[in-house]
Amino acid sequence: MHREITKGVYYVGVDDHHTELFENLWKIPFGVSYNSYLIVDEKIAVVDTVKGPWADEWLNNIKEIVDPSKIDYIILNHMEPDHTGSLPDITAIAPNAIIIYTPFASKMRYSFYDVPNPEKTVADLEELSLGSKTLKFVHAKFLHWPETMMTYIVEDEVLLTCDAFGAFGALNGKHFDDEIKMELVEKESWRYVSAIITSYFKFVQAGIQKVKDLGIGIKFIAPSHGPIYRKDPMWIVQKYAEWSSPELEKYCTIVYGTMYGFTHRAAMTLKKELTELGVEVRLHNVSYSDMSKVIADSVRAGVLAIGTPTYDAFPYPKVWGFVNEVEGKRFPKRPIALFGTYGWGGGGVKKLKEQLERCNYEVMEPVVRVRGKAREEEKGQLKELANAIADVLK
Ligand SMILES: Cc1cc2nc3c(=O)[nH]c(=O)nc-3n(C[C@H](O)[C@H](O)[C@H](O)COP(=O)(O)O)c2cc1C
Ligand SMILES: [Fe+2]
Ligand SMILES: [Fe+2]
Known part of the structure; x- marks a missing residue:
């Protein structure tokens, strides 16, 4: 089912209630949407496609409005297959449609897909007329990949932002911010941001500044996942600005x-x-909490406390997996507290300390190592560590 956003601009995306793990990593209990937009003017443009298995549903949405073979431009804001997976399907129907993307995306197109269509690469802020509507392409490096851009429909003041300002959660026929419970949107967009975009916080800040500096009017923020914002388009922009800011919050998360x-x-x-x-404490046992929730509660924690048993002279695998996320997602710097238990030679905490210090995180004192059950002395060390954490968060 399609939905009109404003005259001549349509939502033609799909809901995914099938995939259990986004990127095969993050639980999506409420599903996810792959948003695609059709712009009908003298020329017809479609912005982004959908994940491959949903190609037929997507094409049917387009067919409700126009014959897909009449599409003139296939605009790809981002090459990730959740947005380009149906490229082979649309190009089979519209082999002469011109693919429009950044020069970087063009290189990816040839390594990802064998499709015959002509292409046009666009420079930052380049414009394209569709007749009465003008498209302006805004390069948006690392939101979410290096080739990404946004597409702005000038006359309608619609900004198609791709992964930026996205959220987990299928739409179920409720496409707009004024139709959905915003508490859930807030939680699911933060879980999406922290799982997908934490590594690129600097680029989120830069992207928001760039859009602000353009001084363009924005009536709609229409991302590639989650709701379209029309009641309060700046709400999600403000949230993303806060979430990606280097200033952390005053709680301690224990993982x-x-x-x-x-x-x-x-x-x-x-x-x-x-x-x-x-001190406000958030606690996660890595074997029970989905990693996306662990990350969501950790990225902005003023102090992170990590505890591990020793497992075959190494950190417990799932804790180690989390510490690799801290490194790989380039969590903003903040003091990290470490504690752990062992049975004989130990080694788990030692390896975590080495890794974190190599990544320039400050590891707090004392690092608490407990042989089995904590006795009075070790409980005293945990108390000392708690005092040090409270001091940091003051
Ligand atoms: C599979 C397994 C491997 C272990 N490997 C080590 C080891 O290499 N070195 C060590 O000092 N203790 C080792 N231990 C002992 C645990 O680190 C120790 O009992 C710890 O307190 C367990 O914490 P937990 O009860 O939170 O799981 C191992 C325990 C298990 C079950
Ligand atoms: Fe992406
Ligand atoms: Fe995406």
Whole structure:
């Protein structure tokens, strides 16, 4: 089903209620949408496609409005296959449609797809007339990949932002911010941002500044996942600006793993001490919380506390996986507290400390190592660590 956004501009995207893990990594219990937009003027343009298995549904949405073989321009804001997966299907129907994208995206097109269509690469801020409507292409490096751009429909003041300002959650026929519960949108957009875009926070800040500097009117923010903002388009822009800002929040998140409960007990002791000091604590056992939730609660934590048992002389694999996310997603710098338990030679905490310090994170003192069950002395060290964390968050 399509939906008109404004005269001649249509939503033709699809809902995905089938995929369990986005990127095969992050749980999406509410599904996700792949948004695509059709612009009908003297010339017809479609902006972004959808993930491959949804090609037929997408083409049917387009057919409700125009014959897809009449499409003149296929505009690709981003080459990731959740947005280009149906390129082979549309180009089979419209082999003469011109593919429009950034020069960087052109290189990716030839390594990803064998499709015959002609292309036109566009410079930053280049314009293209469709007749009565003008498109302006705004390069948006690393939102989410290096080749990404946004497409602005000048006369209608619609900004098609691709992954930027996106959210998890299928739309279920409710396409606009004034039709959806915003509490859920806020949670699912933050989970999307922290899982997908944390590595590129600097580019989010730069992208927002760039759009502000253009001084363009914006009546609609229409991303490639999640709702279209028409009631309050700046709401999501402001959220993204806050979320990507280097200023962190005043709580401590404890992320730990445990096989038999010793590390769990140490984590609970630390939590109790922190709570008594009035520190807000968020706690995640890596074996039970989806990694997207662990990351969502960690990226902006003023202090991160990580606890691991030693597992075959290494950190517990799932905790290590989390620390690799801290490194790989380039979590903003903040002090990190470490604690762990071991049975004989240890090594788990030591390896985490080495890795974090190599990545220039400050590892707080004391680093607490407990042999099995924490005794009075080690409980004292956890209390000392709690005091140090509370001092940082003051
Ligand atoms: C599969 C397995 C491997 C372990 N490997 C080590 C090791 O290499 N070095 C060590 O000091 N302790 C090792 N231990 C002991 C645990 O690190 C120790 O008992 C720890 O307190 C367990 O914490 P937990 O109860 O939170 O799982 C191992 C335990 C298990 C079950
Ligand atoms: Fe993407
Ligand atoms: Fe995407």
